[in-house]
Amino acid sequence: MRLPCPLCGWRDEGEFAFEGPAMDWPSLDAPEAEWVEAVFLREQPRGRTEELWRHAPGCGTWLVIERDNVSHEVHGARLARPGEEKALLKKDRRA
Amino acid sequence: MAEGVSVKLRPAGPLWEAEFWPGAAKAGAARIAGALDGEPPAPGASLVAGGARLWRAGPVRWRLWGGEGAPPEALAWIGPEEGAVAELGRGLACLELRGPAAREALARAVALDLREAAFPEGAVAAAGYRGAAVTVLRAEGDGCDLLVPLSYAESFAGALERIALRLR
């Protein structure tokens, strides 16, 4: 499998670490129930889904990759840190 | 060994990393590159000036390899309101691969597209080499430099030397 790093281009899966679903985490002061939900009660979506990956060992950047987990088709990638995504101009994108 | 590749292990020397807070990234990059009389290089490319080489290591991260000063002048202006600067070169080693088969040897180590069009002169790429994060830089001629964590250096040098022996 190959995955796109917006900064480095398409690279082998072995250069990436899977980090679970791209989801919003509760704030640290959120009630226990919200954390139980986030840590233990995850959705198991089939098909097109957003996942958090890290290009490591590589440039180390955190990515949200939209991917179909059945066909493995990749629909797009963006940087997981909103500020970084903004800092990456269109001409800087390699994938 | 004109046909093959040679491998030399040496200390990387000073390598500074500057990380900007996202809002300061664009201006910061321009200022660093400006100090080197150039434009910020595109991802995968590098700016060589004054004995130093500058490239983009992340969306808001830049690496400056070489140059004088601690930190070098191009980065000395960066304070807590702009970002952070750290010296990483002391923890890195440089594996110099020289000779026409340098990229052929590298293709046995990293999964990068090293064809001329994809990895021309000045090219830089971050990659994984057996689980360690390394940086591959196109050096003069057909050569390449591989920046590796110091602890792996001897092991990787040995592996690349064994590869080089086969490519003689």
Place this chain on the structure above:
Amino acid sequence: MSGFRLGGGPLDGAEAVAFRWRGREMTGLRGDTLASALMAGGVRLVGRSFKYHRPRGIMSAGEEEAGALVTLGEGARRTPNLKAPVVELEPGLAAAPQNCWPSLEMDAGAVNGLLSPFFAAGFYYKTFMGPFGGTRAWMFFERFIRRAAGLGAASEAPDPDLYEQVHGHCDVLVAGSGPAGIAAALEAAEAGLDVVLAEQDFETGGDLLADRDRSALGAAREALAAAGVRVMTRAMVFGVYDHGVAGIAERLPAGGAVRERLHVMRCARIVSATGAIERPFVFGDNDRPGVMGAEAARVYVRRFGVAPGRRVAVATTNDSGYAAALAMAEAGLRVTLLDSRERAPEAAAAAAAEAGVEVMREAVPVRALGGMPGGAVRGLVVGRHAGGGRARPVSRLDVDALAVSGGWSPTVHLSSQARARPVWSEDQLSFLPAPGEVIACGSAAGVWTREGCEASGRAAGREAARGLKASRKKALEAPEAGGWEVAPDAVWEVSAKGRKLKGFVDPMHDVTAEDIRLAHREGFERPEHMKRYTTLGMATDQGKVGNVVGLAVMGAAQGAGIEALGTTTFRPPYAPVSLGVFAGEHAGADWAPVRRTPFHAMADAAGAVFVDAGRWKRSWYLPRGQEGLRAASMREAAMVRETVGVCDVSTLGKFRVQGPDAAEFLDRVYSNLMSSLPVGKARYGFMLREDGMVFDDGTVWRLGEADFLVTATTGHAEHVEAHLSRWRVRWPELKVAVADVTEAWAGLAVAGPRAREALGRVAGGDISDDALPFLGVREMEVAGVPAMVARISFSGERAFEVYARPADAEALWDGLVGAAEAEGGGPYGLEALDLLRVEKGHVTGREIDGRLTLADLGMPGMASRRKDFIGKALLGREGLADGNRPRLVGLRPAEAGAEVQAGALLYAPGEETGFGLGHVSSIADSPHLGARIALGFVRGGLERWDGRMVMAKDPTAGRDVKMTVVSPVFVDPEGERLHG
């Protein structure tokens, strides 16, 4: 017997190649395969079959070979189960048959054939796993059965050869160098693309190699070179993976540095021009030596100049048999052609007849007759074909070879691997590749003519170029599947009324048509069930010849067509690939990379013995004289308690956390407060996982207002880096940067009552209690090099950690070790460090196993109530507040010196069942106490068990040891040594 080499063949005049078969010297020609050389030398019996030990000869000229499986090489280089038709003949090659005892001709196992009614599909399961014998009977009989059945035996010696892996990239990968592949490669290359053409054979050309006139082949090779196509031979595209990744296994000629090479090729487009495989059909004794594929017979004659026999029958159900008959007749062999059909392709039939072929229509073989030595074919019973395989025996034909064509199966493997499910074509009687990521062309797409294949290849090359925007030319129309003059005949199995025929569907696994009907009768009707019940297609050829026939036989039993059944899924590899190819260089010295600390060479010179800790080589102990691990580590630990020791701590994870929000960030990731830490001070801290469990412990040093250094345990360094980085992404509002500086600092710990004196000998700054109190951090010169000194202790002694640039490691080591030696101490290793920390009750990864809370470790106070942090929300879960959770305790064997291992389970005396109270996590022989001590976990902890006896049970070692529960801090519970 000899003299099967035909005169005037393409290998005429080639260099002679000496090789050995069963230890006998033989000679072939450069350009031969092992199979063609054996055939030329008159060898017909090549092996014995898997189950019934039936004699087997050469059946094909390719990877689909199901008969001629051989073992190559000797000693450590012995490789079993290679297919003779794809083994390139090289000087000195040594090959031997397999699965025969005591000899190939006199095989004791052949008695299995007489008992075959008992060895039908499912026999083993029913007999040995049923209610009577049960699994115990299977266990007893298994070793005999395993010995009787099977293939060759692999060498048990380490493989002495080198394998390597190469990463490649290309625009277009074309698999297969026949007419279609060449056309596709040229078309794509002419559009300016970077094209790799991979051919599994040692020569390019595919079907062109069987041309009488080789001029087309020569021209094609020149054109490929001129177009800049990267041509690889002996290179099999064995697998296609997601996103255009292809695996190519390349065999290298003998004598080189590397034996085989794996190319992991990333391709923008993949073209499959892998051709088609001729399949047999079933008739009586169709597995005899001398029965082979018709196309194979043509290839042996045309490419190698070898005759499969002198008097040959060709039995075909389709037009292709005529080309084989013609080739053999032109080579001077006597040929009779049996066509199952009423109508023959006119021109081909006329050409064959003119060349002297006797053509019989509506004729099929009913049974191959044996009798020649080794059971080879000496004739056949010819039947008049009444359609659908039903035949009436009418005559006998004396032949010494029988070439069979039961139709063609396009090699759809690569397309299918890319998840395009093959589609059955009733017209072509073939599974055809479905459109998908892999572009199939030529015979691999069911195109049967030379012109069609070339056009198909061109169209595929154009499609690839257009897809990559390298060509603006309009798409070429690819020829549709087909090209036969007369439709192929759906003959799968020949039956004759009143005759019981033993015919094989899968000759490699000895699966008969009757086995498949048995599977049907017993309800295993789906292809996947049939496969597992009969083992059809599970041999090393993975059903290349047998699957379609097997499906047809199953279909007939069900009264359904193949399209209703579908096929099994093809998965990589296309054909067997050596395990060495996947291991690559990752063996021996390169099995895994090794990490060495900056002090490695110095510790080595000091006589250190190293231990693997993850990828690190850590200094384990530094023996004096004949000391072993135990003696040396106990001496070193005692040295630290009595004088001073120096230990390499460079492997600790180290992270520079900088930015105006760095303190806030650390408050969020550590359970205890970090923002209150003054500049120039360090603090011990815990990180919790999101679920509240302890994740890692380490220290935080405040170097500046917005500048921290964080340390993590060696084993968790990478996880901690990822954890910090991950949460930084989740808090975009924080201005904080985390840099991994693990490798940037070389660190030595100086510990012991004389630590200050030792450090003082080489320190360039003030290290008095006032200047550097407990947990103080200062920069100063040490041993003449710039360093950072922190007063931190892991051993419980007064101790300092000194960090410097890796480049200054030697100066630091020499200075500090020399100073320690001057104070009566010296260096110590990881084992002594472990003894010291167990004595102090300090936890490490042995204790922090991901299942424990701070309270379980006896440190509930480390969870701050004044701020929020990762893990806090779930720390309050009801179950975690249970006072009866296993808690950290110390343990001492009731009898001095009693053996007990970490991992032993702890029970209340008299209640030694179930999960018990907890477990032993660490053991040490304390030099300080002169006694064996342990850390562990007991439900209820010290509060309930202090001073009481528990039973440590170690079922794997068969030991029960009584232990007393005590405080986990065995040495200096008041901390006087630390501060004193």
